[in-house]
Amino acid sequence: MKSSLLLNFTADKVNNQILVEREFDAPVQLVWDAWTKPEILDLWWAPRPWKTKTKSMNFVPGGTWLYSMLGPAHEEHFCRADYKTIDTLKGYTGLDAFCDPEGNINEAFPRTNWDVRFNAQEEQTMVNVTLSFDKLEDLEGIIQMGFKEGFLAAMENLDEFIRAQFQLRLDKKPDNQPRVSSYVNFPGNTEEAFLFYREVFQTEFVNGLQRFGDIPASTETPPVAENIQKMILHVELPMIGNHVLMGTDAPKEMGFTLTSGNNMHINLEPDSREEATRIFNALSAGGNISMPLQDMFWGAYYGSFTDRFGINWMVNYQPK
Template identity: 55%
Template sequence: MNTNSNLLFDFKFDKENKTVSITREFAADRDLVWEAWTNPEILDQWWAPKPLTSRTKSMEFKVGGRRIYAMIGTEGQENWSTHHFTAVNPKDNFKFLSSFTDSNGNPNSPFAASEWEVNFSGQDEITTVNILIKRDSLEELEKLLEMGFREGFTSTLDYLSQYIEAKFKLRRQNKTTKKARVCTYLNFPGNTEEAFLFYKSVFKTEFVNGITRFEDIRAEQGHPPVPESIKKMVLHIELPTLGGHILMATDAPKEMGFSLNSGNNMHICLEPESREEGKRLFDELSAGGNVTMPLEDMFFGAYFGEFTDKYGINWMINVASDKKLL
């Protein structure tokens, strides 16, 4: 499967240097592709040739950190591997040693580790990923190829391309440039749709990509099922107003532990261009205030946090990471 035949794909086996080099283009900007390779929740969406699936047990994406994950078969059988990260240069490249291990990361295979180097280049809508895989033993490298590595990894990259086209499409629709923006985020006790239909009639604009409801939340392990009484409530909605400003909102029902009043139903929402800038803004603006939700990766698709500053003003920091719940 190749989701876009116009995108470059190249696979080379160099016996003399005991390497495999792979070049693949993806139809997304570099930030999005980097996120897909380095965020464990997104990795688990694609890091396995079908019908296998990937499940990350733990991951620290930093020099000296590691990712422990399992390839899970259709009958539930688990084959574990570990990536030991040896270099991380954000948005440019990272390196790791890949080994077959047990579920605790202890090597359990006669195969030695593979050295991986993953490089990212390009801007805007096309990102090129160059992968170099090296082994000390030519015999082991040839054995991996005989076991179907080329076919399996080619299929895996195709699924990543498909994932990007499907899951990242919404971001490109919602936000057509990479410029940072400021939005206003409103919370309602259950009448968001009514309010936004009113605002829509006033501003004479259209909702950005319709209305996302609580029933659209994908069922996942670790998250309780959505109560029947709130399934039709609004999870997220966006409406342009004036001068490029976006009004956003959600229902905040008591069934999910929310308690609204006139002091906590409105936030200034900052959407910086990078996680680094998001953290800086969060740390500096929240100093002396009250952090109500620590800045972290969220299941709904963002590096996100909330706080009230020392003057009583409510803020949100939202850096889209494209781990969409839809």
Template identity: 40%
Template sequence: MEQTHQMQFKLAADGKSVHISRQYAAPLQQVWEAWTDATILDQWWAPQPWKCRTKHMDFSEGGQWLYSMQGPEGEEGWSLCSYEEIEPLSYFEGKDAFCDEHGNPNQDFPSIHWRTEFSENELGTLVKNHLRAKSADELQQLISLGFREGFEMGQNNLEAWLAEHSR
């Protein structure tokens, strides 16, 4: 499938934040569901050949998404997203942290605040992600782990999933 939209990745002047946007040729409802339904997230969230596996997800304010990224050689890394605020079909925000399989935070890695915004337009749906770390060093640590490349691979997976499941 030909890629129709490129991910925009911009570091903020403060060095602690990054702004990522991507346009999808799909309706808002479908894109929202792809970001908020664990069965769909598991199909696109991980960069290939890795796979995302949800242990549990409660997409509600105060709820959490505990998931792992599983590599082709048996590698496994866990993350926990804690949802703080949700406005259906508009945005959600919360904190994402590396953790163990029980959701206990790994203090060796940064915890990142996310705000993911959705807006429908004539091309489909625009998704904007605003990530903020406690410090510029923590954001650089995340980026040095391959975040930008991995996230873009996941976004490409989402674009392919949306095309395959177009409504």
């Protein structure tokens, strides 16, 4: 991962604006989803120990996101964002407000215009946020309310989410020989399941059980949440016929909603980039691509999709 992520926060009192420039160590599709899907926004938008809870969201021009911020002492403050323009994967604009649970705007507080831009930069994404205020006292008021500290803390929450997402996809294979494996997800009981499978197949885990708590913390990313640290990040178990079963925990806290059918993938590991591209394009035709085939920061050429028959696939080429 990149060792240092760019961050600039500027209060422009001449133009009544706050300018935030923030780099994220992920492709633009993942970062865009994190800013525009309510199930992911709820995971990171509020600075800890506060939490975000979406009541409704319609991410279209003219649509509204109605949500609350829940405090540690059971406080609850409602907010809304009214979307004006949306340019998919590139940016959106909107107007925020404090409101009541039904979305009626609290006129005692000023509204802020948001302009959020997403710029793909190879393996990273730069997000530029411009907040515009009607008058200087509105800008100074939001600064006094702790906006800078809270917003930057939320950005760190998003770093943690991104890191967890990519750690889920890390390949533990020691070489790049082609193989096919099965990849299964559980909501928090992967260890229990794989201990059962180990007993049945009478084999041993490859490299043991890797847990989310084993992820090293850094200055850019905070530690994994305590209730997730003991969950399984990655496990491999040989079965029969040289087939390998892989697994990971994918709990709701990380934005996953597992159902019978979406919790299992066939994982293909071709021996060349060209073959990975050919297989991905052929199998995904007429299906639904969840992660376009692309270079990932850990060195893999990776993508995932559901084919037109409803079968989930991963394609992961790892060069030597």
